[in-house]
Amino acid sequence: MASNERPDPGAPYRLAILDDHGLIVDSLARWFADLAPEFDVVLKVTTWMDLIRAPEFPVDLVLMDLQLGDTVSIEARIRACRAAGAKVLVVTALDDDESRERCLAAGASGFIPKTLRADVLVDSARRVARGERLPRHPSRTDAPYGTHGAPSAGSPAADHDASSVHLSGAEERALRYYAQGLSTAEVGRRMEVGYETAKTYLRRVRDKYAKAGRPASRKAELIRRAAEDGYLE
The missing domain is CATH 3.40.50.2300 (Response regulator)
Structure with missing residues (x-):
């Protein structure tokens, strides 16, 4: 064998x-x-x-x-x-x-x-x-892999791509720190802002993803979005 x-x-x-x-x-x-x-x-x-x-x-x-x-x-x-x-x-x-x-x-x-x-x-x-080798350049037009199954035509998940969520510089920094495992308070300390300000940045990030049809209310979901959009690398 x-x-x-x-x-x-x-x-x-x-x-x-x-x-x-x-x-x-x-x-x-x-x-x-x-x-x-x-x-x-x-x-x-x-x-x-x-x-x-x-x-x-x-x-x-x-x-x-x-x-x-x-x-x-x-x-x-x-x-x-x-x-x-x-x-x-x-x-x-x-x-x-x-x-x-x-x-x-x-x-x-x-x-x-x-x-x-x-x-x-x-x-x-x-x-x-099964033993296949994938094409060297797979399609990059599919919806993010955080979405279970194929989204229906016309749904927010079907229409969006990573560029549909535009984060400010502060929001992006807060997301990166949070996705690394830091608490909201630790995010604030890293950014040299108060706890409530850090909380506001993260809330805005969640809201923007939600509006794009990409739920991020739970921590695991938010980290998933960060992974999809390259913020974990």
């Missing part, structure tokens, strides 16, 4: 999710649970060492963020996974040609932006798990 052949072809695909933002990992795991019963999320990790040291590794597929807070290159991570028999799908907010070519040359089966909506991202993982 080949090293990358699955012992039981009828069993669920064993999936690992690696992203240095825990809330993003949890959100992705929920989307796979909701949309793809043929996947079994066996690893949810935020560091490279947590992935390769886990007893469950190797898996069938690793959904891997491009940029992690360590010194291990993306090429080394991809090659190590491939050597262990795991396919790799890189999901990133840094969607540029140089990074894409580096990942694909190292053996990744796909390189997709975080602006894909949930069902498109899951379908991409499904195709990679």
Whole structure:
């Protein structure tokens, strides 16, 4: 049997999710649970060492963020996974040609932006798990992957893109700090403003996303929006 052949072809695909933002990992795991019963999320990790040291590794597929807070290159991570028999799908907010070519040359089966909506991202993982290689330049016109399923025509989610939410400089800074895990009070201290002012900035951010048809009332939702629009990188 080949090293990358699955012992039981009828069993669920064993999936690992690696992203240095825990809330993003949890959100992705929920989307796979909701949309793809043929996947079994066996690893949810935020560091490279947590992935390769886990007893469950190797898996069938690793959904891997491009940029992690360590010194291990993306090429080394991809090659190590491939050597262990795991396919790799890189999901990133840094969607540029140089990074894409580096990942694909190292053996990744796909390189997709975080602006894909949930069902498109899951379908991409499904195709990679089956052994396909994704197109080098997937469509970038899909709604963000935080939206479950395809939005209906004419709905706010169907019509918006990342540029439809325009944040002021102060609002963007507040969102970045908050998405890093800081409390509202800590955001205020970083920005050298009062608690109420920081709270107002974050409320305005939530309101703007809500008006664009992208709910962000809960902390996990707001961090999801930050990830979709590149504020976590």
